[in-house]
Amino acid sequence: MDGKNVTYGETGMERLAQVLRSSGQPQDITWLTERYLEILRELVLAEEQNS
C-alpha cells in the first residue's frame, strides 16, 4: 500500500482490534501503538516484498 493512502488511526484498525481482542485483556496505549505500527509497516512494505 502506498504511504499516501494510509490514514493514521483509520487504516488497519480492524486488524488492530483483532490483535487486541486476541490478547484477551486490556492493553496499555503504548503497547497498542507498537502493534499498530507493526501492522502499518506490514501494509506499506508488503508491496515492496511482492515486487
Place this chain on the structure above:
Amino acid sequence: MSNTTTFQGNPAQRALAEQVYQVMTTQGRLFASDAPIRQTLTNLADFFAVQNKTDRETIARDIDAALRENNGLFAREEREDDILYITSRVGAYKPRVEDTLHMFRRRLHEPEHPLPVDDISVVVTTTRPALTTVEPVFISDYWQQQAGGTPVVPALPTITAAVVVPDDVETVVEAIEVAEEAPIIAPVPVAAPAVVERPMLNTVITLPNGLQIDLRRSVDELMAQYGATLATQLRSSIERAIPPRLVVFGNQVFPEVGGGGFGKNDLRRIRDYLLEAGEPLLDVQIMQDIFRYSQNRPDYESFRFELNYRLSREKDFEFVGVEGARLWTTKGMPPIGTKRLKASEMGQVMGYIEEGFDDSLVSQTADTIRKSGSLSLILSFFEWEYGALPFTRAMAALMPTSLLPDQRTTVLRFEAPQHYTSALVELRYPTGNRGGWLQGLDGFFRDYLIPGAMITISRTDNQHIFTITYEEQPEVADRLLVVDEKKNKLAFENVSYYCVVDTDMLLSQAQYGRLRNLKLFPMGERRKGDAMLEHAFETIGDPIGTRSEPRYRTTIEKLLVALNVLRPASKDYLVHLLKENELFVPETATTWTYTPPPATDEDDEDEEDIYDDDEE
C-alpha cells in the same frame, strides 16, 4: 460474354457448360459485373434433369465433368455435402482488390509536404463538442513523429550478402578442414545485467497533526523518537469512536463490550455500597465485595476494565483515583475536609499560582522533589486553620497526575505514622486560571500542629497514599493566634504545642500582637489580594504618620505572615501587589510604607484607634 467465351471439352460438355453459364449469369444479371455468382451442383442437376428429362444422377455427373473441363471459367468448391461452382458475368471470378494507395484519409494525415509542427496540440481540433465527453483523439504516428512524441524507428539497414567467389578453392577447403579440427568454442552470450526497475515505494505516512514518519524505520526507532505523539494520535483516533470501536479508560484500551455488562441493579448496588462505606473505594474492592470476582478468573482484567469504563460513563459516579488505584465515589458522599471552604471561592483564592506567582521552586527543584519523594513546608495560619495546602509546582512534583482528561479531583490518604492516624485528602487540580489545592488536613493540623510548624509530606509505594510527619519537641506553651469562632474574630489564646516551628512564622502575641485586629473577611472577599494586603498592612504596619494623615511601615516578611492569615499568598505575589499599587512605597529592599487613601467619615467611625496603645 458467352459470345466471347470459349468452352472446353467434347461437344456435349461444351454445350452443357454453356447452358450452365447462361443459367448462372441469368441468375446474377443484376449483380455487379465482377461479383461472384454461386450455384450448387444439386440445384443445377435438379434444373437440368427437369429440362432435359433425364436421370438426375447422370446429369449431375455430366455437369460436374463439363464444368471440370471448363475450370478456367467455373471455380469449384467442395462443401460438406455438395459442390459449389462460382463464376461471374465477366468470366472467371476474381476477388476484388481494393486500391488504397491514394486514399484521402492517408493524404490528410500524412501529407507529402507537411507544415512545420511546433506543438502537437495544433493538430488537434479545439472545437468544443456539444457534449462534454472525453473521447480519445487519434493522432497518426506521422504527426506524433513530427512533434517528437514517438521516436522515429530507423529503417533497418539492408544487409546485402556479398557473394565472394574464392579464387583458390583449395585454400577454402583447407580453411574448412582447419576449422573442423579446431575446438569449437561457442560464443558465450554476454548477458546484459538485468536491471529490474522497481517503482519507488512511498513508505512515508502523515499523521493527523502533520508529522511525517517513514515506516521503513523499525518500530523501536519510531517509538523512541515519536512514541508520545504516536500514542496520543492513536488515542485521539480511538476516542473519535470510528468503527471498530475501541474504548479507552486511563491508559488502557480494549474493544468495546456490547450491551449488558452492568445493569441498573448492579450500578445501584455499587452506589449503595459506596454510601455505606462513606469514602471512595477501589475498583478491586467493588469487584470483590459486590461481584465476588476472584483475581484467579481469566477474565478478571477485562471485567475490571469494563467496570471502570462503565462507571466513567455514569453521571452518578466520579473517578477520584490514580493510575495504580482506581477509586470511585458517588453523589451524596460526606465531604472531605472543612465545609467552610467552597470550591469556587478556593479556586479563585488560589488563582495567584496559575497567574505565575508561584515561587515554591526557588529553593528546590521539581526534579529533586520527584527523586526524593518528599516535600517540606512551613504551615501558614490560613493553611493550618482550613487544613488546605496550595497546589504549587513543588506540590505538583510530588502529587500524582490525573488519570482521566476530565478528572477534577483525586482522593488521597495521608497517614501520620507518629500518631497512627490517617486522613482522606482531596486534591483539587487547577483549571484554567483557578488554582488547585489539597484539603482535608484540618483535623490533623489542629490536633498536633500550630501555624509555623514545619511538616514533611512523603510518597509511599502506593500512588494514592502519602505520609505526613513533623519534628517533635518537648511541650512549649505560648499565646498564639486563633480564631474565636463564637465571636468570629481573631484572638490570642494559651496553646501548648509539641512541634518544631519556624520562629519567624510563629504567630505569637509577643511577635504579631496586632494581628488580633485583622478582620476575618468572608472567603469571597479574600480572593481580592490587593484589598487584603491594604488591610494587612494597616494592621501589622508600624504607624509613622499622624491621625489625620496615617502612614504605615513594615517589612515584607511581616506582611507575608499577616497576609497569609487571611489568604494564601507567595512572596512573589506579595511583591507584585506592592509594586502594583502606588500607595505602597519601598523604603529599603525589605521595608515598605503604605499611605492609605483619605478615609471617609464612615470609615473613621469603624476604624479602631490603632495609634493608641494597640498591644496588650
